[in-house]
Amino acid sequence: MQRARSFVFGSKLAPYVFVAPFLIIFIAFRVVPTIYAGLISLDKFQGTDDLGFVGLQNYQKVFSNPALGKAFNNTLFYTLGTLLILIPIPLLLAVLLDSGRVVKETVFRVALFLPALTSLVVVSVIFRIVLSKDGLLNVGLAEAGLPSNAWLESASLAVPSMIIVAAWRWTGVNIIYFSSGLVNVPRDLYEAAAIDGASAWRTFRSITLPMIQPTVLFVLVLSIIGGFQLFVEPYLLWPFGNSPGNGGLSVALLIYRTAFNNFNFGQASAIGVLLALLILIVSIIQFRLFGGRRFER
Amino acid sequence: MTTTADEVRDQTIGRPSLALASGARPRGITGTKAGLAVIFIILSLLFVIPIYWMALSSLRPQSSIFGANINLLPTGLTFDNYTRLFRDTPFAKWFVNSVTQSLGYATLTVAVCAMAGFALAKYRFRGRSLIFWSILGSQMLPFQLLIVPLFIEIVRLGLVESYLAAIVPLAAHPIGLFFMRQYMLNFSDDLLAAARVDGASEYRLFWSVVLPNIRPALATLFILFALDYWNNLLWPLIVFRQVDHMPMAVGLANMISQYKVSYDLLLAGATLATLPIIALFLLFRKTFMAGTAVTGTGVQ
Numbered sequence: 186m187q188r189a190r191s192f193v194f195g196s197k198l199a200p201y202v203f204v205a206p207f208l209i210i211f212i213a214f215r216v217v218p219t220i221y222a223g224l225i226s227l228d229k230f231q232g233t234d235d236l237g238f239v240g241l242q243n244y245q246k247v248f249s250n251p252a253l254g255k256a257f258n259n260t261l262f263y264t265l266g267t268l269l270i271l272i273p274i275p276l277l278l279a280v281l282l283d284s285g286r287v288v289k290e291t292v293f294r295v296a297l298f299l300p301a302l303t304s305l306v307v308v309s310v311i312f313r314i315v316l317s318k319d320g321l322l323n324v325g326l327a328e329a330g331l332p333s334n335a336w337l338e339s340a341s342l343a344v345p346s347m348i349i350v351a352a353w354r355w356t357g358v359n360i361i362y363f364s365s366g367l368v369n370v371p372r373d374l375y376e377a378a379a380i381d382g383a384s385a386w387r388t389f390r391s392i393t394l395p396m397i398q399p400t401v402l403f404v405l406v407l408s409i410i411g412g413f414q415l416f417v418e419p420y421l422l423w424p425f426g427n428s429p430g431n432g433g434l435s436v437a438l439l440i441y442r443t444a445f446n447n448f449n450f451g452q453a454s455a456i457g458v459l460l461a462l463l464i465l466i467v468s469i470i471q472f473r474l475f476g477g478r479r480f481e482r
Numbered sequence: 483m484t485t486t487a488d489e490v491r492d493q494t495i496g497r498p499s500l501a502l503a504s505g506a507r508p509r510g511i512t513g514t515k516a517g518l519a520v521i522f523i524i525l526s527l528l529f530v531i532p533i534y535w536m537a538l539s540s541l542r543p544q545s546s547i548f549g550a551n552i553n554l555l556p557t558g559l560t561f562d563n564y565t566r567l568f569r570d571t572p573f574a575k576w577f578v579n580s581v582t583q584s585l586g587y588a589t590l591t592v593a594v595c596a597m598a599g600f601a602l603a604k605y606r607f608r609g610r611s612l613i614f615w616s617i618l619g620s621q622m623l624p625f626q627l628l629i630v631p632l633f634i635e636i637v638r639l640g641l642v643e644s645y646l647a648a649i650v651p652l653a654a655h656p657i658g659l660f661f662m663r664q665y666m667l668n669f670s671d672d673l674l675a676a677a678r679v680d681g682a683s684e685y686r687l688f689w690s691v692v693l694p695n696i697r698p699a700l701a702t703l704f705i706l707f708a709l710d711y712w713n714n715l716l717w718p719l720i721v722f723r724q725v726d727h728m729p730m731a732v733g734l735a736n737m738i739s740q741y742k743v744s745y746d747l748l749l750a751g752a753t754l755a756t757l758p759i760i761a762l763f764l765l766f767r768k769t770f771m772a773g774t775a776v777t778g779t780g781v782q
Contacts, residue, residue, distance in 0.1 A: 199684035200605035204613060207598035211654035215620050218631035225630055233637050278525075287518050295767065296526035299533055301774075302759045304713035306731045307752040310738060311532050314539075314745055319549035321535055353529065358774060365775035414624050417715050421738055437626045437716075445720065450630045457627035468622045 599662025
């Protein structure tokens with residue numbers, strides 16, 4: 186009896202009890218569906234009824250759909266665009282805000298962070314109107330004597346429009362990431378550089394950048410994963426998610442539509458598997474840069 | 483943006499002590515300071531105006547939302563859109579659903595993450611590495627891969643349209659787990675040892691020693707997860723089809739997916755979805771920002 190008691194309440198069983206709730210949910214709603222997704226992509230489905238194995242048929246059909254290439258192109262273009270804007274600009278702003286040269290810097294940090302508090306649904310509501318032909322942006326551009334654009338009405342401006350939205354939504358968040366990285370840069374390095382007469386740019390390149398490289402890589406990973414999962418904006422910025430010439434169609438939206446508008450679960454899962462493979466490849470490349478060791482401590 | 487960078491560079495180049503060090507600042511930089519202030523004021527306006535415009539337009543008829551009628555001064559305001567929003571749509575229900583679902587999700591997620599994080603940080607047990615690495619690896623899987631199998635799963639379990647289906651599948655949150663584990667790694671082993679000597683069981687230890695001491699971390703994670711659910715669309719969109727069960731995000735998404743969109747009502751709804759969050763943020767600003775930074779860097 187005593188032994189049973191100490192087994193239940195002692196440190197042998199306890200860790201398993203502690204991880205059990207997380208692990209059960211994790212296995213039931215992440216591990217199982219992941220494996221299941223692979224199986225579904227090889228089966229024919231009618232509604233939620235599995236009609237059996239059809240090999241790579243779903244993949245063949247998916248590859249013959251011109252929307253697939255379009256969706257992958259748009260998603261890659263979007264991800265790349267957000268990386269090119271949402272890493273250097275927030276980094277520069279974080280460095281400036283941390284420099285002590287900006288008066289009332291907290292006010293600016295808060296102002297730039299506010300968009301991060303709006304849900305992507307709200308963001309899409311706002312920008313569907315702001316980016317429309319006679320919306321706020323074009324009115325503002327006209328006031329400033331700049332040419333206005335039919336942002337949401339041309340195929341070629343669809344992805345740039347979403348990049349504008351992303352820049353608005355995420356700049357403040359990335360500033361926080363970079364600022365928390367900058368805290369770890371020892372001040373005496375800057376003082377040493379100052380004594381050596383290094384320029385601001387040189388100091389940035391030789392001290393700041395190498396020291397916050399982990400943060401930059403982290404933001405990079407986060408932006409890539411986020412970019413590949415782009416869904417809400419293309420779904421809501423255009424009526425019924427129909428952007429002109431599918432210019433704004435993303436992979437995630439294509440999966441959602443294939444599954445829940447066309448009720449083709451097999452093909453939807455096939456696209457999901459392709460997306461997962463793409464992310465896997467990119468992650469492996471990043472892991473090489475990152476080094477997996479960093480995660481353990 | 484490049485001109486901004488160049489400007490700043492030109493102004494700081496060649497100065498012995500530099501912009502980056504807050505300690506030693508050179509004299510006579512009022513020009514730079516003024517320039518930076520102007521840049522940040524303009525930037526801040528660009529970031530704040532869309533939110534301000536949303537709130538303002540929600541108090542105006544639909545005709546003032548577009549074109550020449552756009553006006554950023556607070557004139558001609560009326561609560562008409564709000565009255566109609568509550569009369570013509572089940573917005574009040576959506577709001578309540580968002581609150582209960584967000585709180586339920588945050589509670590469940592924080593609970594399972596705190597327990598699992600504690601186990602992974604403070605015990606050595608068989609399977610620990612396997613668990614840790616597979617959860618880490620799962621981070622790379624896009625959620626879109628899971629929507630079809632998860633949907634079939636909840637259909638088979640008879641959970642469609644249910645509160646449980648909305649919150650449980652998302653509760654095993656890898657970032658939450660890493661955040662908690664990281665936080666617990668720094669928890670005093672002496673304190674745990676002392677409690678064990680006093681005869682506390684492992685569960686008592688967790689409940690009475692660990693939890694009270696990690697309240698800030700629990701609060702941070704709770705706020706972030708509640709916000710996460712409040713802002714989530716994809717999964718609730720799949721779970722809920724009936725108008726009365728939806729959270730606000732799904733309700734608003736449905737309102738915008740109509741042939742004739744009522745932008746006036748939509749803006750009122752969007753404003754109501756945002757203002758409570760901004761109010762909470764202004765009250766708990768430090769927690770929000772620190773939480774963002776920590777969950778960000780916690781995974782590193």
